[in-house]
Amino acid sequence: MSRGASTSFADATRSLLRRTLLEAARDLAAERPWRDVTMAAIAKRAGVSRQTLYNEFGARGPLTEALVLYEVDRFIATVEAAVAERAADPPEALTAALDVFLTAVAEDPLVHAVVTEDGRDELLPLVTSQAAPLLGYASERLAAILRSHWPHVPDGEARFMADTLVRLALSYVVLPVSDPRPTVDGVTRILRPYALAVLGGGAGG
Amino acid sequence: MSRGASTSFADATRSLLRRTLLEAARDLAAERPWRDVTMAAIAKRAGVSRQTLYNEFGARGPLTEALVLYEVDRFIATVEAAVAERAADPPEALTAALDVFLTAVAEDPLVHAVVTEDGRDELLPLVTSQAAPLLGYASERLAAILRSHWPHVPDGEARFMADTLVRLALSYVVLPVSDPRPTVDGVTRILRPYALAVLGGGAGG
DNA sequence: GCTCGGTGTCGAGCGATTGGACATACGGTA
């Protein structure tokens, strides 16, 4: 590491490559079952050689995991935006976050692929029995969002709240509901007292 | 062209490099006189070697021109957004476009650098006596915007309208006004009949 | 058992970036 500190273009290039690759994988996963999406097809879609794809992810397994985490990022971003708009009203923020999340899940082709797969794909374990990395990553991100909007919440509390919310959210990925509305209402009803106590009241906070 | 059609990542990398470089140049130009912004500083800020900067732009002159055009792009994007929101009401779109443009000009550090420079910088000529490329580029972009929102306008008319508006806009870059409001009102008053005739009426159109 | 298609690995080739060198031009100063 004798290089100078700033490598912003190099970094950007690297992340651009990763993003291009994952975007290509995502596109193809939306078109057909994940097991029918070959490494060659992903590389071609991304306009890159197959070798470059292997250089970046090593093998199909890690790519699959990265793809799932990438999709998580999109959900997180959606939730983040919904929360940011309503930071002054925690219960309302909670409701909105649930709403946009469930809606996004219902419309997501990759989620659909996970849920409808016949067991020969490698997707389902990653959001269930092998979901530890996902849970860790997503809850860490969510905790950061909570901390940024409600800094008075203790770190441990934020982490646990995020962990719980992600676990609950994951459940709705694996076992979706047709109409998000009742779920949003119900979960809000359950979590509202807790949110009020920990995050603070509505307009008063 | 024996390669496959898609070279998306490669293309993206190239434009990313250019953008990174221009962004770095812009940042530094906002901090100090353009004259005092060295090629080495730009390269360093972009996280790239000086040679790469020269490979991309050849010399300082072309980089300076590209920087100006890049800044033009930002203004165009601002105007584009303002127009898009009011495509149904041409006079209103015109007013809004003028408003956001003059506001953006007033706040732009690079514009400020152009106007306050002591004559030893190479910026002023590019927006005045040497502004032909700028005028051509900006009016072409603006004409495209006009065409996309009001396709019934003849091409020649759109081009001339764009050319005139850009010339007028350039004037306010070089000779700014402290309060945009009167200018917006006045120019709107002048151009409104023309806009109504060529682009169409308000809610009725 | 054999073939086919996909995975994962390897190496030569190639283009782009790097870091260092250099000549040159300009501004400030004795």
Added chain:
DNA sequence: TACCGTATGTCCAATCGCTCGACACCGAGC
């Protein structure tokens, strides 16, 4: 005027990442 420090523009060898073709390996289907 001569000198000095700095910035520009150019050159080159080394390096890095991507490409392309080749190969062994493995599981599924015939």
